[in-house]
Amino acid sequence: MGEYIGALDLGTTSNRFIVFDRRGRIVGSYQKEHEQIFPKPGWVEHDPMEIWHNTGDVIRGALARTGLTGNDIRAIGITNQRETTLIWDRNTGQPYMNAIVWQDTRTDEMCRRLAEDGGQNRFRAKTGLPLSTYFAGPKLRWILDNAEDARKGAEKGEALFGTVESWIIWWLTGGPDNGSHVTDVSNASRTMLMNIETLCWDEQILKELNIPEQILPRIVPSIDSETWGTTRKDGPFGAEIPVCGALGDQQAALVGQACFDVGDAKNTYGTGCFLLLNTGTEAVHSSHGMLTTLAYQIRGEKPVYCLEGSIAVAGALVQWLRDNLAFIEHAAEIEPLAKSVADNGGAYIVPAFSGLFAPYWRSDARGVIVGLTRYINRGHIARAVLEAVAYQTLDVAEAMEKDSGVKMSSLRVDGGMVVNELLMQFQADILGIPVIRPRITETTALGAASAAALASGFAGGIEELKDNWKLDKTWKPQMSEEERQKDIKSWKKAVDRTLNWID
Secondary structure, eight states: OSSSEEEEEOOOSEEEEEEETTTEEEEEEEEEEEEOSSSTTTTEEEEHHHHHHHHHHHHEEEHHHHHHOOOGGGEEEEESSOOOOOEEEEEEOSSSOOEOOOTTTTTHHHHHHHHHTOTTTTHHHOOOOOOOOOOOOOOHHHHHHHHHHHHHHHHHHHHEEEEEHHHHHHHTTTTTTTTOEHHHHHTTTTTEEETTTTTTOOOOHHHHHOOOOGSSOOEESSSSSSOSSSHHHHHHHTTBBBBBEEHHHHHHHHHHHTTTSSSSSEESSSSSSSEEEEEEOOOOSSSOOEEEEEOOOOOTSSOEEEEEEEEEEEEEHHHHHTTTTTTOOSGGGGGHHHSSSSSOTTEEEEOBBTOOOOOTTTOOOOOOOOOOOTTTTTHHHHHHHHHHHHHHHHHHHHEEEEHHHHOOOOOEEEEGGGHHHHHHHHHHHHHHHOOOESSOOOHHHHHHHHHHHHHHHHHHHHHHHHOOOOEEEEEEOOOOOOHHHHHHHHHHHHHHTTTTOOO
């Protein structure tokens, strides 16, 4: 019996395989980037075969680095970039075209047409989601409409649809030779095709989008003691290992942060920000621009739901400052630059580069810098960039509290930006609650490993996972309530200035 758990993290820019021990500590890992393909403005694609080949490379690389073999791994959990859409031939394993990535906006016109009958919330009661280019259902319809072979394959029963975890599970468990075609509830809830109460594909929505059900994967629990098959001896592990855990990346971070109780919340600071609040076994429907989504499901138990607020631009704003404005050479330079001033000098940046995501959902908005005077220097702009990330998180947190009636008592944080202490302190100040950073900030991969550990019996239960979670640092609010309210008022004024820019 293997003494380690493997987590396959299938991200937007890279794949990683990480090996964890029984205490949830990282033993070793290996990472490989894949190409970002931009065929037209607003279009973003990945090569599915490159992602599959890189998956083999990172598994072999991590095993070589740690001196382990496939037989040392008890079970595998997978986490993935969500909503990215693939369709392939079940007989050959060849994709009909590149994967359409979650950021891609080519389905904008289609979503507008769908909204003419029933508005943006046409499917929200069933799916928890507004009509948006973000989700996988419209992307799948686009492929079926535009890749002739895909539509023919779908009608003949030869085509398979999946998000990235479905694609990789299918290949790991055999591919064209009887590979397992499944998706877990957390990923299925991001397609806009699954009814979040019944956890089944919705026949009416499939009919309205002209999607044949036979191409869709079987929906399974995220943490599944009845494994979806084992890896092949002739595959990258060289051994038969159960594949039994899968979670979309943000839900995986929620599990990795041990947010198992109602009211527990985490925020991941990456390219964008994703704030998730555990609402328990009740699906809370949002009237304040949040998404209602599946957090996870353990086989034999009721599903757990969460509210999610997605912020499009967080770390990407620091990249913009570096690459487009050449304010800094490296992302790490932003903190010392922001610390060179005492405050933002009255300047606010709202990074609505491609509209505003949660809680506004305004595609007509565009970014603004406001409050400029001759006093403002590079330090103030750097500080305004970091503060914009914290203010956007505040907007989402406020909307979640209105929807759920649950007051956040603290916020657990992870992702690349949490090394920035100035940002973390300002986040605690502007939210008025403690901000908590864990010792292991690779929470997405840890969540996938936790799912596999629970499903395989490697972990004794949720309490053991909570015990494995270890604190690194807590930031407590230090700002006066008067100052906090004044700053929030200025931020809201800045957001107003972004609206109605695009006619």
